[in-house]
Each structure stands twice: as C-alpha cells, then as structure tokens.
Amino acid sequence: MARKTGSHSEITGPKVRDAALSLFARHGFAAVSMRQIAGEVGVQAGALYLYTKDKQSLLFDLMKTHMDELLAAWDAVAPMGDHLAQLEAFTRFHIRFHLDRPDAVFIAYMELRNLTPDNFAVIEALRRRYEDKLEGILRDGAQAGAFTLPDTKLATLAVIAMLTGVNTWYREGGRLSADRVEEIYWNMVRGAVGAGPIPS
Template identity: 65%
Template sequence: MARKIGSSADITGPRIRSAALGLFARHGFAAVSMRQIAAAVGVQAGALYLYTPDKQALLFDLMHDHMTSLLAAFAALPAQATPQARLDQFARFHIGYHLDRPEAVFIAYMELRALTPENFTAIEALRHEYEDHLQSILTQGAASGAFLLPDAKMATLALIAMLTGVTNWYRPDGRLSREDVQSLYAEMALRSVGAAPSDAREI
C-alpha cells in the first residue's frame, strides 16, 4: 500500500483520493490518467507521486480503505441474541453503509478486474472476511433450526448481491425512504431463509 510522505502529501492526499474516487467511478479506472487526477486536484502531475507511486497503488488504497472501514464498522455493531436478529441487523447495516458510499461501492465491485494479481488477492481476502460474517449467521441459524437453506455459501452470495444492488437504484427523493428500504430488504432476507420477520428484533 502507498505511504503518504511529508506534510505536502498530508494536505494533498485526501484531495487526491477524493478526486480519484470520483473519476474512477464516473469514467472507469482504465480511462482515467494520473494527469486527469492531478488536474482535478489542481496540482502538477508530478505532485501525485508524493502520495502514491502509481495509479494502481491509488486504486488499491481506495479499495483497501473501503473494505477495512466496512469491517471495522460491522465489528462495532452491538451483539444480537438470535440468528434472526443478527440477519436483520446485517441487512440493515449493509444497505445503510453502502448507500452512504455509492462511488466506493461501485469501484470495489466493478474495478476488481483492474487490480494486479497480488492486489486482487489482498482485496478478495477482505471481501471473504466480510462475507464470512454473513455466512456464519446463516450457518448458525440453519444449525439451530431458525433458518431453512440448502447451502449457506450460496445463500451468502445471493444475499450480498441482493443487498448491494440497492445502490444501483435507490434515490433519496424516491418513493421509499432509506428506512423503508432497509426494513423491506431485511424482511426479504429473513423470508429467503425461511424465517419470519416478526422473529427479528425491532430496530
């Protein structure tokens, strides 16, 4: 991962990251040059290299920070007593967290192909760590009889895809509020594994 060097990078670094995030999300990683990022920040292209060795390292840093922040936020959630309550909590958390970060989410899923093999392996490990939290909820729910599902891994991937998909269509001024969407998707998640929404805690 790139290291920020000196006071100049400390000041410019967040602006570079913000500009790169927006440009990668709008135009795609391959179509964006370091010169374009520098222009968006208002610095010479050479100044970028005080912050990051190259565009690949910048992409990796953005993805790595997104995943580690996601894992930290999930770890900070209060413990729930039942698998139903844990699944309800996971669904609401996943949607809320990702709706706040649509550009980071888009890059994290669509630009995996742009990573070098080494960087891809590191990001995939973090993705699997997050998915394992959901798979653990489903596995424990199935073992206790709270959930009915034939394959916890497949159910994990299906639920992650369903919950993340909200970022593709949700609009703050749309028919449903964020809370409405979180409640409806939590209900769908529970029903998809054979659990009644009334079994989950109220949030």
C-alpha cells in the first residue's frame, strides 16, 4: 500500500522545528502560515499537526528550547576563579553561544510579543534565570570591590544587551574574527563595570 503524504516516515519533529525557525527568522512569526512551514518541509499542512498543536506551540517550543540549551550550556561551564575571571567567562560564553544560533537569537528577542500570556510568563522566567547568573557575578564582584556599579540589575541588562547586539552585525569572514570580537567586547565589558581595560 502506498504511504500517505505526511506519514511518520516522511516527516519528523526536528524537521518541522528547523523549518519554522528559518521561516520565523526570515519573515516574522505573524507572516508565516502552517502551510508555508509544511511546504518548506515538503508535506501537506495537515501532517504538521502530528508534531505540534498549532503555530503558537511551535514558537513557544523554539524559544523554550533555546533558553533551556542556553542555561544548560552555561551551567556546564561552571566558571571558577575570581570575580573578573567569572565575568570574562560569561562574556565570552554569551558571544560564542549566540553567534552560533543567529535565527534562534533573533526569534528569542523579536517574537516575544507574539507569545500568549502563559507562554510569555514561562519564557520570561527562563530569561530571568539566565540574567540572574550574570547579576550574581556582578553583585558579588561589586560587594568585593572588584567592580564599580551604581545598580547591578541595570548593569546586568546593559551588558547582556551589548553582548547580544553582536548578532545584529557580525558576519563570518568579515573584518574581525570571532576571537577578536570576543577580546574587544571583553575589554568594553571590563570598562563598563569599572574594572578598567585589559592591561597592555
């Protein structure tokens, strides 16, 4: 018997998520239909519902997966050393992790407004957990006199915004290598927290 289009052997959850990730990043969540996602995968639209309830569930799954992977990757690093060493580890980690996932980063920041309130609350809680990792480093460093910060929460948001901004302009093969970008940004972060530039 001929296999029906969209059968389990012809479509997988990862393929659906990859297609949705690419299309959402390229065109925006609101402009993408389930039919377009199905076309990208090469199946009939009805087959998608074997793997996701709806488009909102797809968006939430992409965002939650990104945040779960980010938190797990940072926890696996478990940086040791003094406050400055921990801040350097965070700076380099954040740049490296996000440069490898430009579409996921774009969606994580630009499509928050399209989440339902319940889904938004889950993602926002995960984002706060990640921000808390950096804020802990900055708070402990400020208390120890290693950093000069009038407001650790504001400094946390400012540093993360600065580091994530690399994704908006960096292109592999451009004027600066990823390693050089890390060095420059680490120097700027040091200055931003009152630790001074890297000694020459």
